[in-house]
Amino acid sequence: MPRRTATMLASTLMLIALLCAGVLIKVPYAEMSPGPTVNTLGTHDGxxxxxxxxxxxxxxxxxHLNxxxxxVTGADYRMNLIEAAWGWMRHDSLVVPHETLYPDDKSAKEVDQENAEEFSASQESxxxxxxxxxxxxxxxxxxxGSVEKGSPAQGKLHAGDVITAVDGQKVTKDPLRVGELVTEHKPGEKVTFTVIPAAKATKAKEAGKKFPGDRREVTVTTKKAQEDGRAIVGIQPTAGHTFPFQVDIKLADVGGPSAGLMFALGIVDKLTKDDLTGGKFVAGTGTIDDAGKVGEIGGIQMKTVAAxxxxxxxxxTPKGNCPTxxxxxPxxxxxxxxxTMDDAMDALxxxxxxxxxxxPTCKGN
Structure with a gap:
């Protein structure tokens, strides 16, 4: 066989071997890419x-206020070496360590549940x-807001229970007050919560009525927090709200808190005479808290490409995401x-x- 032919054959076989290896070798990475954008002022799925x-x-x-x-690739999907390399070269893709999206200490189901809870909380805010x-x-x-698995409060307090008092001291709209009252105890001591059960509170809220007058007292024994030794019961208090009218956000298959700002602006636009966009196409992202502060999010490059x-x-763009x-x-x-919400309103x-x-525009580092 001529040397040139042998060299070409060897090179071809080596290339085939490398391609096969690239397909077969799995790497611990996941891919992020631009997803759908939805106009909060319009309709989705009818x-x-x-x-x-x-x-x-x-x-x-x-x-538009999109x-x-x-x-993102699924929790169980493992990219091969060629896919990862192609993703790194593409403008509209971001390859990140798999554990960035799916931490090793959480199952895929737990990640999905966490995203759903964050999405629900963002709607409320x-x-x-x-x-x-x-x-x-x-x-x-x-x-x-939530009850830690295996904590003293598990089975006694439930997500959605309205806390009206701790040890007889009134609790109103400041969730931090609950923690302050619990930590006045030493680990091992009992703390008494006065609550309206979640089912009754939800029923009254949906009917637009005041919460029922009947309360129940729940006694929980505190335990020592591992990080600092303070007394805890294993709950995460949060703020709840009753609004004067119903606002439903209907958007399935979306998780996480990053749409909060755009939902808030959409609600304002529908309830004010001012046409916030003036007919312009505005998109955006960002978490929002009850005070109107906008927080940064992940995957900003993919969102600007999609928009x-x-x-x-x-x-x-959340100011914390501006440099990236x-x-x-685009x-x-x-x-x-x-x-902040005020920044967004001024910009519009x-x-x-x-x-x-x-x-005020974003500048690179």
Whole structure:
């Protein structure tokens, strides 16, 4: 066999071997890519994304206030070496360590449950931030947000229970007060919670009625916290709210807290005469808390790519994400630095009134 032919054959066989190895070798990475974007002012799967019940006057809206998402590979999927290498080279993909998305100490089911809980909490905070922006009064109180598995409170207190008092001392809308009262005890001592059971509280809330007058007392023995030795019972108190009208956010197959800002802006737009966008295509992301503070999120590069692909001109960007977002900004997309609900409202006013040149934009490092 001629030497040249032998060399080409050997090279071809080696290439085939390398490709086979690349396909067969699994690597501990996961991939993030641009996901769907949904206009919070519009419909999704035939239903309004924001369904506001009877009571408040609602106004016509125009333009877009799109929330953005990221697609991720499944918890059980293992990328091969070729897929990882291709993902690293692509502009619209981000390859990250598998444990970044799916921690080793949590099952896929636990991760999904956590994402669902964060999404639900973000909806509640979005409603609170929106109604505060509109000066619409509502009632706040303290509830059991979650109960730690294996804790003294398990089986005695339940998520959704309304806490009205601890050891006879009244608790209103400040969840931190619960922790303060519990830690006045020494580990091993008993603490008494006065609660309205979750089922009764939920029924009253859905019916738009006041909470029932009947309370029950639950006594829990505290234990020592591993990190600092203080007394704990294993619950996470959080704020609950009763709103003067129903606001349903109907968006399935979405998890995590990153749509909070866009949900809040969508609610405000539907309940105010001002057309917030002025017909412009605005997208964005960011968590939001009850006070209207916007928090940073993951996968920002994938979200800006998705938004621009759908036609967005402006992207409301959490200020903590600005340096990363600005490094790989899609052409034609203005990244607007946003730290609070007020920042977002000011930005939308500039956009709709033709003063976009004065927007606070994201800069790279």
């Amino acid at each position: 239903e309004p994304v924001l369904d506001i019940g009877k009571g408040p006057r609602q106004y016509k809206t125009s333009g 929330m953005t998402t990221v697609r 979005a409603k609170v931030a929106a109604l505060r922006e509109l000066d619409v009064p509502f009632r706040s109180y303290t509830i059991v 621009r692909a759908q036609g967005a001109e402006y992207f409301l 977002a600005a490094k790989d900004k 052409d034609g997309l203005t990244l607007v630095k946003t730290g 006013k500039k956009i709709r009134t033709g003063h976009a040149d004065s927007l």
